[in-house]
Amino acid sequence: MSELMLEGFNLALYGMGFVFTFLVLLVFLTVAMSAAVSRFSPPAPTVVPRRRTSKRKDSGSGASAKSADKAQIVAAITAAVRQHRQSD
């Protein structure tokens, strides 16, 4: 095998080794971090419906947001119509 290929095998070996080492460490740290977070701030209502600055589509929540909007509009219109009738 040529010098170059040998160097390549070294690179691949150390490379994959490092990538795995890094991500295995990250798994452990992440698990530890999540555990610590849930210990020190236990029963909070976790997934707050956060303000969406992202443009990513996620059909689920989008749809529910829309229907909520719609409900509000219908409510507003209903109120307006009622008011309108009273003022007649």
Next chain:
Amino acid sequence: MSELMLEGFNLALYGMGFVFTFLVLLVFLTVAMSAAVSRFSPPAPTVVPRRRTSKRKDSGSGASAKSADKAQIVAAITAAVRQHRQSD
């Protein structure tokens, strides 16, 4: 006539010549392109109401878009009112 003016006349002559040559060629190419497009994709419903990313005002289409919007709003309100009455 001075050297400079001569150079200027040359510039103007070649310049206008080139501009006309270019735009005449563009006329022919454009006509050919449009013909080719209409031949190879004939009866498609051409002017799709495209999403407008531009900010330019063009009163014509803008106005019709507005009136369409208005119609939709009126329709929505009508429906809401009807629904509201039925639920009474």
Next chain:
Amino acid sequence: MSELMLEGFNLALYGMGFVFTFLVLLVFLTVAMSAAVSRFSPPAPTVVPRRRTSKRKDSGSGASAKSADKAQIVAAITAAVRQHRQSD
């Protein structure tokens, strides 16, 4: 007192002097400018409700803008309802 401190006192003295001079001049010029403006364009309806390009919150005007919007919406709905009834 050291040379350096002396230089510092000089700096502070001239500095504050200049700052005050500048801002006193600005007070006079501003007053004069406002006077001139009100003289040469006297009874105009001054605080036009300007288009807000700023993101700054100023609760007061924001609230009134909102209620104005609301009034407009109610008016629009009222009109729509009336139209809807007539078309019945």
Next chain:
Amino acid sequence: MDQLIELWQSTGIYQMEPKQLLMILVSLVLLYLAIAKKFEPLLLLPIGFGGMLANIPGVEIAVGDGVLAQFYSMGLSTGIFPLLIFLGVGSMTDFGPLLANPKTLLLGAAAQFGIFATVLGALFFSDLGLFDFTIRQAAAIGIIGGADGPTAIYVAGMLAPELLGAIAVSAYSYMALVPLIQPPIMRALTTVQERKIEMTQLRAVSQREKILFPLLLLILVALVIPSAAPLLGMFCLGNLMRECGVVDRLTKTAQNALINTVTILLGLAVGSRLIAEQFLVPSTLGILALGIVAFSIGTASGVLMAKLMNALSSSKINPLIGAAGVSAVPMAARVANRLGTEANPHNFLLMHAMGPNVAGVIGSAVAAGILIQIVG
């Protein structure tokens, strides 16, 4: 006490020279025109403000390491700012009316005669000994007749950076004055009968044609006049982004944040060329005089071309739309529309005039390429 004198000597009152004061007044006039008269405010406001900053004595703003000098060397010396503006303009341009009636491209060609006539005019001034314009300078002055701001700035930056301030001010001022400059010429060259000509509704143009056109244009540029490729390339890229429908988020940025940011910086950079030493020279008067000549000749040749086309063809066009060939988008098209409605209340020329109007942008970019090619 010495320090107080030194401080006094550092003030603007002490250092101000009359010509700087004059330039500050000129800049205030530009700001007045921009704000009160709405003369091309997007550009003239930052240019005028930059002009004020550039003429403050005792501080380096427009020269050396000053911030305006940095904007200048970052974006004007390199041509980057006008090219990015062209990208944005392309992304806001609708070639629909042009594609519906391609022969209006010829009107955009004819109106460029204003450019070359002005080049000759500038050289004639040199010949008379009134000014001492070189051929490069004359070419840069001529491009004012293109009635297109970024093209003028781009060409001036390439061929005659020392005249850039005067050329930009002249180009934008006359573009703002199009509603005053053009109508008398248009009326003089047309009969009421001609102005009354109604034009048939434009056909619908398919999205596919709109996508192919910028590519076609770029290929033609590549084959015929490569030196126009930077300008028209960026223009076509913007237009392709707009029409292709698959990169809307890029289009939106090109139409807003990007073009607006570059407009501010470009305006300030142009303003930096209003330093007294460079602007208060006799040639500035020559440039202003030649600029209005350029617009007038461009308008006239557009109208005359339209009349010529009518003489040669059976399908008549309203010669007023020829005047829109100078570009000055969308002002010139509106002027044509106004005069049309004046003569005949049922005459709506706006859409028809948009064809020559955008053709004029292409025409002056091609002319710019030729000038850079021959004298650059």
Next chain:
Amino acid sequence: MDQLIELWQSTGIYQMEPKQLLMILVSLVLLYLAIAKKFEPLLLLPIGFGGMLANIPGVEIAVGDGVLAQFYSMGLSTGIFPLLIFLGVGSMTDFGPLLANPKTLLLGAAAQFGIFATVLGALFFSDLGLFDFTIRQAAAIGIIGGADGPTAIYVAGMLAPELLGAIAVSAYSYMALVPLIQPPIMRALTTVQERKIEMTQLRAVSQREKILFPLLLLILVALVIPSAAPLLGMFCLGNLMRECGVVDRLTKTAQNALINTVTILLGLAVGSRLIAEQFLVPSTLGILALGIVAFSIGTASGVLMAKLMNALSSSKINPLIGAAGVSAVPMAARVANRLGTEANPHNFLLMHAMGPNVAGVIGSAVAAGILIQIVG
């Protein structure tokens, strides 16, 4: 007459060489794929357009003082453009699914095997005498297997700028082809039974975890593989801005105006590397061939890793989501979801596949750091 000949010699028709014409056709193919086939249009449209501009003869656009050459030296030589893109991508990435199931990080690790296998492949080609890739070039080619555009461009700019054009085109083309490349491999390596595995709904992840994760990641990078810090640093900054909730106005700009502007400029700068002299070389074919190998091996190793994890653990995961470990966000996750639904209509893998998908971004950035560290 002489001048007319000179003008004729300045046209593109006269100066065009066959290889430039060929590159213009290649660029048109890229544009066609971007527009008609929606192949990564945000990048391939400006790259293809930049490629056209770069191959126009007789005008300096992609070399010397040309505008594309300036974009290149401003943003690619320096690494600034891909890093700003990474900032924007970070600000659009949701680590929620990954945090809910951290062991999917291992899938993102396994899929990087495609990178290193391709490095070996490239060196093997050199060994055979087919091509003459240096170790730096082989490393830059390998990173295509990371299936992450900005990472590939960043690494190529560092290690082998002469291959940047081919590497970027290869990376983005194959990313667009993920829905075609991956499914056969995924089907070949899994049984229907495996593809039917349903996964339990992911737990809710708190905002605090989402804020701490990018910091944790950055600290680990700092301790273990500093040369990945520029890439992952900008990525983590973007993500921290997104999750912390106190700098929403910055996040919004990073997600829109900033990333869009940089995308246009980066695309044009990459396009400038499609000049015929640099792109039309045999090694480009080698790079295209190796690129698809890289994607295939990455996909396979992700799937196999998932099967290995199933063999060792009691809580089963659907091996299809292993293929998402190559990154190619969010396409690869969608492919996994599609094949899952195909096998079992009640199988919704999209959210589960987002975990390995973003893990793949981290994995390839780490691999990039190692390559730069060892051969850079």
Next chain:
Amino acid sequence: MDQLIELWQSTGIYQMEPKQLLMILVSLVLLYLAIAKKFEPLLLLPIGFGGMLANIPGVEIAVGDGVLAQFYSMGLSTGIFPLLIFLGVGSMTDFGPLLANPKTLLLGAAAQFGIFATVLGALFFSDLGLFDFTIRQAAAIGIIGGADGPTAIYVAGMLAPELLGAIAVSAYSYMALVPLIQPPIMRALTTVQERKIEMTQLRAVSQREKILFPLLLLILVALVIPSAAPLLGMFCLGNLMRECGVVDRLTKTAQNALINTVTILLGLAVGSRLIAEQFLVPSTLGILALGIVAFSIGTASGVLMAKLMNALSSSKINPLIGAAGVSAVPMAARVANRLGTEANPHNFLLMHAMGPNVAGVIGSAVAAGILIQIVG
């Protein structure tokens, strides 16, 4: 094996020096303050993150060709970033309250005494032999008392770039601490009776006045203190754009995409100056100590000036609004309002305090100009 050792030696764990670790902790504290305590998060988040990146060992990020070093030389060495921030701040500033009550400008003047007192303090430290600040360094430290971030960064970049990191951190931290630093001082220097003073509703200000004010201000700067022209020029341009009503699209970009982009880059560039070698020096402690002194003296002199004005004039002002003269927009104005409402529930000082608040911005920019003029 050798290669493994080499790899191990390339890790951060191996290369990390204690002072770098310490700086990473300091940066984490800044991030904590920004996110959890909402301390000026728009700036302290990117600064803190940049500080972390700058102290990762074994990779050039903040020095040499590193990306943060490039941001630094692009925007801080040149002054461009703080000037563009000032453009944005100007476009978000409403001079209405100031124009309705111009004498509040004097409060903005008085509060700048904090700057000069701090310069003296720094020189006194040098005199004592505690630190070894030059006059340029003393001036740069003093400007912290201006309570205005971009001004402090601009002046530090001009006069003492080696202290820029410490000065920026000090300025932004104390600005965030204004609600804690100011109230005791304000209470100590005023009686309850004084704090109860109600102020009459401000008159309406016409658009014309708002348009003329930035021009007036710039002309005064040009005549009196030209070296403040870059800072106040950009500020006035932004404000003119805002008020003139004819360039709304430019204003919107200056208020959003432009200022946000520059804020991110400026924060990272400032963060690059938190490298251990430069930040972990005794003088940093001195700067932090002097910074709080500067804020306190500025607050006190603002309040005392208000009391002096009350002594000399019949129309009384509430002395609390004097404290807003330090700038720290809009925090200081809110503090004044809070203390006012505390003493008298019908006392709404917010709008009245906005006058001295923006006057403080002008005042510290003028002071910056003088410092640059005299010692620069």
